[in-house]
Amino acid sequence: MLPVGHYLFLSLALFIIGVIGVVTRRNVIVVLMSIELILNAVNINLVAFSRLYGDVAGQVFALFIIADAAAEAAVGLGIIIAFFRNRETVLADEMDLLKW
Amino acid sequence: MMQALFQATIEFLKAFWAPLLCGVAIVAILPLIVGYIVLVERKLMADMQARLGPMRVGPHGLLQPIADAVKLLIKEDIIPDDADKLVFWLAPVLSVSAALLALAGLAIGPAFQIAQDINIGILFVVGVSALGIFGIVLGGWASNSHYSLMGALRSSAQLVSYETAAGMALVSALLFTGTLNIKAIVEAQSKEGIWFVLLAPVAFFCYLVASIAETNRAPFDLPEAESELVAGYMTEFSGFRWSLYFLAEYANMIVVASVATTLFLGGWLRPFAHVSWLNVLDFVPTLLMVIVAAYCLQRTPKQPTRVQQMFMLAVAGLCFVLGIVLLAPVVVPIAKPFYAGIHGGFWFIFKVSLYIYFFMWLRFTIPRYRFDQLMRLGWHFLIPLSIINVLLVGVALIAGAYFNLKGWGLLLVTTPAAVIALVVALLILAAEKSRGARPDQTAASDFYAG
Amino acid sequence: MLDRVLFYFFAGIAVASAVLMVTRRNVVHSAIFLITALLATAGIFLQLRAEFLFIVQIILYVGGIMVLFVFVIMLVNLDVALQQIQFARQKWVALLVTLALAGQVGLLFWSSGKMPGQGLPVLTATAAERLPLNSETVAHSLFESYLLPFEIASVLLLVAMIGAVVMAKKRT
């Protein structure tokens, strides 16, 4: 295994790219995908430390994060579909009404 | 830096030369195998439909696959004007590479496995082959055509739905082994002396149906239903790209058949591998080959041209040599060590062929499901049944451990479980029938959302 | 050495495709690059000898979640959207956030380099070569130590499933 710093840097890079995506993109689907990328970056950290300490708990937590990501994606995409049905848009800054 | 890279390459090659070689061989040979599977399919179809099938190229059309391949390769490569070029290029490649990668995890006999003894074995095969769906979906989208897109959407909905059922069916079989390693699974069947198809027949049935649906074969071939969607996601593809999709479809068939063979049909084991008085069965492979060779010899004089006669003779000779190779480990003491490898390979390929034959048989016999019927079958019948079956098999296993049952004795507890599962299946079907009476008015897009 | 090459190979693919994912105009291209990034991450997991997580990442993330994404992208027909501006005018916010994050982490790295015993001492630590972790140990950990979280996660998934169905259902 490489020094754990390598993995941390990779994770950091992916995390920051994800954050940039969340902040700059207008398309909600891409925003959701960026969030997936962020979760993924966290997983790398968890697995790297799990390997470092020889404790499998990190991998178990990564599993939980994947489950969480699945739940988030399902609900998020459900909302997008519902929204698109009503407004015909998926752009975040056009979602400016609380009720329609 | 270059030095280090070079060294890493050498290190890599040293460690992994054998699997690399096998990989290259598979990529090189698989198209040929697929071509001949297609030929067999066409011949079978012709036989069932009272006609001859391909007869022109080579004796009995034996060279037809090569002619087809050449034709496909030299066809014009058409990319629709409004297509997304990058994705259009990527999609067939994705599809075929997923299917080929999955082949790496399979064990064709105890001696042949490319990715040796990976811990996640069967999961690797299933998971990687599932990636092929992206090839289909993206290909359908990139063609920029309504038919393609609908084919792609149908296909992805279908794959996602049936993967659940297939996964549950696999779990039922895995409960008996407690491992995901492919070799260990087959060895478990060897140790128990009974194939899991007998212990978990309902799971096998579920996997059978789900695997047909996953490979988009009739009666579940809706994504490429030629009478409705022209050719589904493949509508806009031609020539080589199209043949890549084709290759992927048949490679996937081989993969699902191999998974079923490994998990349920005893992998490379001979039927009744541990019953010594049935060792006569060891001569069956040789016998089979000799029969094929004899048939070819008999047909040789009837071929119209000299080239075709030579070809027929060559085929006969090949079969004869194969027969001798298969016979050697049984009778010649020196060749004994190769017994497991050679005969294991034979039985594995034999079982896979039977499984694929069943696919073809179904295709020629029955009509196609409609999309809502397909979805209903998946969600209302197959998935509940497979989940219930997992529970029942688990209970049966606990009971088996309690009574300390082994091997054929396990049938005492698994058979009642299978019977209960069957009753449940019939109940579900009856409930479906009574409900099917009222017209189903849900919007079509809703079963995509499912 | 092989380890190192593999790591840089996968890390390079992951970062490059992550960048492309964020910058592509076309959402389908973004999705493809995210898939690539996720697959590369799976490769990193494999390089870390987390085989089970590797295949879970492929089956669940790539084969499940991303299919859902691609599916929704295709349902939500985006021919019109391609013409629109895809980037919100929040470049400065993005830059700020990036700088803040980079600053924090840089501080950590700097402090762990300068002040022994503080910050991140493990930065250069490597694990001893030991038996690879495999699916059995993950299973034991999951179903023994973390059984309750596992059950809670399953309830979460159920809730999410119901929520998604309710959301996506057509109101008639």
Place this chain on the structure above:
Amino acid sequence: MLGADELVINMGPQHPSTHGVLRVKLKLDGERVIGSECIIGYLHRGVEKIAENRTYQQFAPYVDRMDYVAAVSSGLGYCEAIEKLLIVEAPPRARVIRTILTELQRIASHLLWLGTHALDIGALTPLFYCFREREEILKIFEKYCGARLTTHAFRIGGLQYEAHDTFEKDVERFCKDFESRIVEYETLLTQNRIWIGRTKGVGILTAADAIAFGVTGPVLRASGVKWDIRKAMPYAAYDQYKFEIPVGTTGDTYDRYLVRMEEMRQSRLICLQAIENIPTGPIMAKVGKVLKPPPGEVYHAIEAPKGEIGYYVVSDGTVMPYRVHIRPPSFINLQAFDRMVRGHLVADVVAIIGTIDIVLGEVDR
């Protein structure tokens, strides 16, 4: 796909299952059809106008090109219409032979329908079985008049050719074989769960709707209306034979399938009855070389495999008809398509196009 406006799909004119060059504009909501429009005319040849510039005999081969899978039936309708106009009757022998050939043609047409309909629904094999039997019928045609598809078998006033020597034997052998063959198709389809699932309740046309649309033939009978011109206004030699008119109950695709299957059986029975006793005598009535019907008009319809094919001919006393109007069953039956298809899925559209049994040559003329 998810937009509020519906998705419009052009099915055809180049599509494997629109049976030719029919173009259907489908408005879809997801995969559910909420509207359809048949766009026809890709095969329009102006048959009716051609008739005004040909003599009565010259025009006879043209009608074969309309419903090219049931050319004998179209020809019979035309010949009988002109005979009615001329006030002549074909001799009894000619009428019996005409009946046999027309019934064989009905079987051939239904076989082609069955094969392609099953293929549309995804069953590959029945097509080849059907073609095997159809081939036998075409061989009989070929032996009789030298042509297989566009036969031009009959002439105004009777027949040109005497039945060939083995005619009766050929027909009898075919009828004998066909009994077991039809059982083969039924085992493949009738009780098949998927087949029933795909056809039952699909494309329902009520009796009232069917009559309102002017639908005829098996489509009408499957809706429960017992109307068959062979019984209602017998022509050729149909009044001499005993046969049943099968009717359906619900008027769905499955009923139409059953009705056509039963019709094939009945046609076989008619053929068997007819070859028992073919009267001897002349095969051609006394009509001159040049036909000059008295001025007047006539409408004559027969029961073609696809429904009522009618000819409305106006004569002004010259050698060429003043006007010929043709009532093609496919064209009229196709009108009911929109009613049948609404609310169903794309896959059902294919089944419904198949079940109406259209031939585009006849629709477009």
